[in-house]
Amino acid sequence: xxxxxxxxxxxxxxxxxxxxxxxxxxxxDFLREDLSLTGSHIGCEHGVCGACTVRVDGExxxxxxxxxxxxxxxxxxxxEGLSDSGELADLQAAFEQRNALQCGxxxxxxxxxxxxxxxxxxxxxxxxIRAHISGNYCRCTGYHAIVDAIEAVAQQRAGxxx
Amino acid sequence: MKIAADSPPVLTALDRPNSYIGRxxxxxxxxxxxxxxxxxxxxxxxxxxxxxxxxxxxHAHARIVAVKTEAAKKAPGVIxxxxxxxxxxxxxxxxxxxxxxxxxxxxxxPPIAIDHACWQGEAVCAVVARTRAQAEDACDLVExxxxxxxAVADAETALDAKTTVIHPALGxxxxxxxxxxxxxxxxxxxxxxxxxxxxFTFGRHTGVTTEPRAVVADWNEGEQRLTVYQGTQAPHMMxxxxxxxxxxxxxxxxxxxxxxxxxxxxxxxxxxDEMATVALSKLLRRPVKFVADRIxxxxxxxxxxxxxxxxxxxVKKDGTITxxxxxxxxxxxxxxxxxxxxxxxxxxxVNLTGxxxxxxxxxxxxxxxxxNKNVMCQYRAVGHPIAVAVTEGLVELAAAKIGMDPLEIRRxxxxxxxxxxxxxxxxxxxxxxxxxxALAHLDSLMNYAGLRAEQKKLRAQGxxxxxxxxxxxxxxxxxxxFYGVGGAKISSQDGATVKLDAQGAIVVAxxxxxxxxxxxxxxxxxxxxxxxxxxxKVRVIMGDTDNTPYGGGTWASRAAGIGGEAAWQAGKALxxxxxxxxxSILQAKPEALDIRNGVVVDAxxxxxxxxxxxxxxxxxxxxxxxxAGVQAELVATRHYVPRAWPxxxxxxxxxxxxxxxxxxxxxxxxxxxxxxxxxxxxNPQLVDEQIRGGVVQGIGAALFEQCLYDERGQxxxxxxxxxxxPMAAEMPDIECGHVVSPTxxxxxxxxxxxxxxxxxxxxxxxxxxxxxxxPLGAQPLTDMPFTPGKILKALGRL
Numbered sequence: 038x039x040x041x042x043x044x045x046x047x048x049x050x051x052x053x054x055x056x057x058x059x060x061x062x063x064x065x066d067f068l069r070e071d072l073s074l075t076g077s078h079i080g081c082e083h084g085v086c087g088a089c090t091v092r093v094d095g096e097x098x099x100x101x102x103x104x105x106x107x108x109x110x111x112x113x114x115x116x117e118g119l120s121d122s123g124e125l126a127d128l129q130a131a132f133e134q135r136n137a138l139q140c141g142x143x144x145x146x147x148x149x150x151x152x153x154x155x156x157x158x159x160x161x162x163x164x165x166i167r168a169h170i171s172g173n174y175c176r177c178t179g180y181h182a183i184v185d186a187i188e189a190v191a192q193q194r195a196g197x198x199x
Numbered sequence: 200m201k202i203a204a205d206s207p208p209v210l211t212a213l214d215r216p217n218s219y220i221g222r223x224x225x226x227x228x229x230x231x232x233x234x235x236x237x238x239x240x241x242x243x244x245x246x247x248x249x250x251x252x253x254x255x256x257x258h259a260h261a262r263i264v265a266v267k268t269e270a271a272k273k274a275p276g277v278i279x280x281x282x283x284x285x286x287x288x289x290x291x292x293x294x295x296x297x298x299x300x301x302x303x304x305x306x307x308x309p310p311i312a313i314d315h316a317c318w319q320g321e322a323v324c325a326v327v328a329r330t331r332a333q334a335e336d337a338c339d340l341v342e343x344x345x346x347x348x349x350a351v352a353d354a355e356t357a358l359d360a361k362t363t364v365i366h367p368a369l370g371x372x373x374x375x376x377x378x379x380x381x382x383x384x385x386x387x388x389x390x391x392x393x394x395x396x397x398x399f400t401f402g403r404h405t406g407v408t409t410e411p412r413a414v415v416a417d418w419n420e421g422e423q424r425l426t427v428y429q430g431t432q433a434p435h436m437m438x439x440x441x442x443x444x445x446x447x448x449x450x451x452x453x454x455x456x457x458x459x460x461x462x463x464x465x466x467x468x469x470x471x472d473e474m475a476t477v478a479l480s481k482l483l484r485r486p487v488k489f490v491a492d493r494i495x496x497x498x499x500x501x502x503x504x505x506x507x508x509x510x511x512x513x514v515k516k517d518g519t520i521t522x523x524x525x526x527x528x529x530x531x532x533x534x535x536x537x538x539x540x541x542x543x544x545x546x547x548x549v550n551l552t553g554x555x556x557x558x559x560x561x562x563x564x565x566x567x568x569x570x571n572k573n574v575m576c577q578y579r580a581v582g583h584p585i586a587v588a589v590t591e592g593l594v595e596l597a598a599a600k601i602g603m604d605p606l607e608i609r610r611x612x613x614x615x616x617x618x619x620x621x622x623x624x625x626x627x628x629x630x631x632x633x634x635x636x637a638l639a640h641l642d643s644l645m646n647y648a649g650l651r652a653e654q655k656k657l658r659a660q661g662x663x664x665x666x667x668x669x670x671x672x673x674x675x676x677x678x679x680x681f682y683g684v685g686g687a688k689i690s691s692q693d694g695a696t697v698k699l700d701a702q703g704a705i706v707v708a709x710x711x712x713x714x715x716x717x718x719x720x721x722x723x724x725x726x727x728x729x730x731x732x733x734x735x736k737v738r739v740i741m742g743d744t745d746n747t748p749y750g751g752g753t754w755a756s757r758a759a760g761i762g763g764e765a766a767w768q769a770g771k772a773l774x775x776x777x778x779x780x781x782x783s784i785l786q787a788k789p790e791a792l793d794i795r796n797g798v799v800v801d802a803x804x805x806x807x808x809x810x811x812x813x814x815x816x817x818x819x820x821x822x823x824x825x826x827a828g829v830q831a832e833l834v835a836t837r838h839y840v841p842r843a844w845p846x847x848x849x850x851x852x853x854x855x856x857x858x859x860x861x862x863x864x865x866x867x868x869x870x871x872x873x874x875x876x877x878x879x880x881x882n883p884q885l886v887d888e889q890i891r892g893g894v895v896q897g898i899g900a901a902l903f904e905q906c907l908y909d910e911r912g913q914x915x916x917x918x919x920x921x922x923x924x925p926m927a928a929e930m931p932d933i934e935c936g937h938v939v940s941p942t943x944x945x946x947x948x949x950x951x952x953x954x955x956x957x958x959x960x961x962x963x964x965x966x967x968x969x970x971x972x973x974p975l976g977a978q979p980l981t982d983m984p985f986t987p988g989k990i991l992k993a994l995g996r997l
Contacts, residue, residue: 076234078409083493085918085919120234132229140714141460174919176408179888180926184927
């Protein structure tokens with residue numbers, strides 16, 4: 038393994054991390070296996086389902102389509118960090134209130150995608166919400182409740198009716 | 200019977216003070232899941248744990264001549280390379296049959312194929328290594344010599360004399376057949392004013408749970424005990440099966456199921472690779488983990504719905520349906536899946552077709568055949584989507600043929616709301632259904648007349664919109680009639696144990712399990728209400744065979760109706776026990792007291808008498824102060840199983856409104872409605888979300904999902920880029936309504952709601968597409984999924 042491994046240093050949820058990783062290790066495997074951050078989930082491993090969505094340097098990415106070695110020097114944020122910082126608190130509360138999750142497996146990725154949509158204080162239409170989360174597969178809810186929850190938070194943040 | 204509003208509380212006789220029955224309270228477990236703090240099996244890691252990867256047959260059908268493992272055994276990190284023959288020494292094979300499905304047969308299935316690979320994807324060798332990556336690396340070094348055999352791919356020719364028999368010992372490729380002939384079908388058809396005859400086909404599809412199947416097996420040689428962490432819907436069933444096939448006693452096996460990333464019937468079966476993982480743990484005396492990757496999921500998770508149904512309906516000019524006739528054929532792969540069998544879906548198609556209607560003339564036959572494709576078995580709404588699409592497709596085609604409105608033909612044929620109890624032509628016993636009330640509710644909910652007017656106006660502008668309906672019945676709350684009578688050790692009863700802790704809070708352990716439906720909340724709501732505490736004082740324990748009463752788990756829409764009733768009764772029993780203690784402390788009569796919001800009060804006026812915390816303090820720490828002979832019993836257990844009816848049938852009706860782009864063949868779903876009757880509604884929000892999620896799974900079947908196989912039995916689209924699932928952008932908003940007809944079999948009166956959405960949605964969408972295209976003279980579409988190509992073909996544009 039040694040000839041195929043590299044040393045990387047990065048920030049994960051605000052904590053500095055220095056590890057030696059195999060070149061082939063995906064970011065989501067690195068987070069789950071090496072750092073025990075199991076909140077990022079693996080659904081398809083080919084970039085379709087969005088369960089592994091995390092934030093790297095402020096942009097949401099598929100944790101299964103980016104290698105850990107590509108994140109050398111990057112700032113990585115996962116559901117654990119986004120929860121502890123309180124950044125997602127209103128979205129999480131709305132998801133819970135609206136039952137916008139059933140099994141919860143897609144939820145960390147879905148929340149990251151929703152937060153990405155709402156950055157900058159935009160109030161998207163239901164169709165825009167549906168389009169934006171169309172890279173995140175949910176088998177349980179049928180999406181209606183997720184759209185409701187995101188819409189409610191967008192309006193709340195804009196100081197709107199809800 | 201009354202129409203319930205969608206979210207305000209439905210208050211009934213169950214409305215004790217501070218009742219949670221009928222309230223949309225948030226689920227207690229959600230906070231953990233939104234923070235990514237769930238504990239799915241894929242997250243489990245144990246000391247000394249190793250990982251298994253499986254080599255899988257690239258052939259649909261082959262003899263395994265030799266398995267050469269030497270090179271793989273020397274690869275970095277490899278602990279063991281194990282063949283089917285070696286694993287057979289640890290674990291016995293199984294046969295998926297039930298005695299009440301007469302004549303159903305199957306062959307013994309081993310955890311790893313020994314000399315005969317029967318489908319592309321069947322495990323043929325296991326490689327165990329320190330990491331999954333190392334195990335997969337070493338898989339490349341295993342050499343397997345195959346001698347390919349002719350693959351039986353097409354169900355239509357599986358029974359032909361010249362077709363290869365997959366399991367020669369069985370004599371032929373027929374797994375199961377059933378025939379039913381009720382009334383006088385031929386005479387009724389002959390006397391009909393119109394007859395519609397067509398063939399419906401249903402695409403083989405699968406569950407695509409977001410978390411793939413996962414298992415961590417931990418055989419502890421020191422304890423002689425096996426602990427299996429498994430994403431399963433039926434922990435006690437799996438406990439029994441692991442014990443049986445490893446020659447252990449059940450008390451030596453513990454199955455732990457924490458969070459499960461979606462199930463939908465996929466995770467209620469015995470999978471060869473999961474059984475192999477458990478056997479490997481026993482063999483290697485250490486924890487072994489297996490998590491299916493997505494491609495493995497597509498070729499090994501059970502498939503469902505691959506049915507071809509030739510169907511006929513007769514109808515009079517006044518809309519009276521005179522007869523239904525079906526001939527069903529389904530190919531279920533090379534083995535009947537253990538222990539629920541692969542005959543149930545076809546059996547359900549025969550049972551359920553024509554089910555909502557009064558028509559007394561019904562003939563059906565079904566044949567279930569073996570083939571060299573992945574196995575098929577029970578997936579959400581087993582058989583219902585097929586039976587409902589056939590029935591409702593025929594009804595709307597018949598209505599069109601005699602020029603009758605599709606709601607009107609239903610009004611003239613649906614079983615009357617005052618006709619219950621009654622029995623269907625197929626012999627199903629209905630306690631109480633509400634087809635007409637549901638239809639009337641749907642009519643107004645969707646503003647049917649308004650939509651028809653809009654449809655007509657838009658047609659004039661060349662915009663083709665369609666409205667389609669589906670009335671349906673759903674099997675819920677199954678008694679032992681489903682599996683137990685056929686010899687399977689699958690519990691139809693469920694239990695709940697409730698205890699008062701030392702601070703006056705409640706812990707409830709239940710045999711039903713949670714995969715996202717909200718069972719945890721429902722159990723907490725039932726106990727909180729019947730005992731008399733706030734819900735935040737109730738903690739629910741589930742998914743652990745060491746620590747929960749024996750039960751069936753969560754499938755067939757049984758958790759709320761059966762598990763909920765057991766919890767309700769257990770809460771009541773504990774309340775009686777607690778009030779006995781309170782009465783002796785307070786020198787009062789127990790019947791003059793009640794527990795409300797965690798406080799013992801005077802039943803008559805609600806005056807506070809004793810806090811539960813104080814009662815618990817006395818009972819646990821100062822029992823010496825209780826009168827002589829008074830022993831506080833602060834744990835109570837109750838069980839429940841439906842006895843009066845084999846199944847608690849529910850009913851409902853759905854509608855779809857959509858637009859077909861006649862140039863591209865694309866379907867745009869505009870809106871979907873579902874009115875259903877699941878009896879007492881414990882949590883309106885959870886019921887609605889079960890309906891919505893179910894509807895979208897049904898829409899997937901109607902428009903997108905199909906496991907495509909070639910003639911050699913090779914799956915062509917085993918990945919999420921090529922196998923399409925519903926994503927948010929294509930899905931409509933879904934409006935729900937309810938009618939409430941409680942079952943009298945339980946005090947709670949709740950029936951199931953988990954499968955109604957999936958049961959009706961495909962039929963609705965099909966009928967709406969055909970309604971949209973009817974003015975263009977298109978051939979009715981009856982071959983799911985309705986892809987743009989098929990739609991353009993029906994329009995004569997391809």
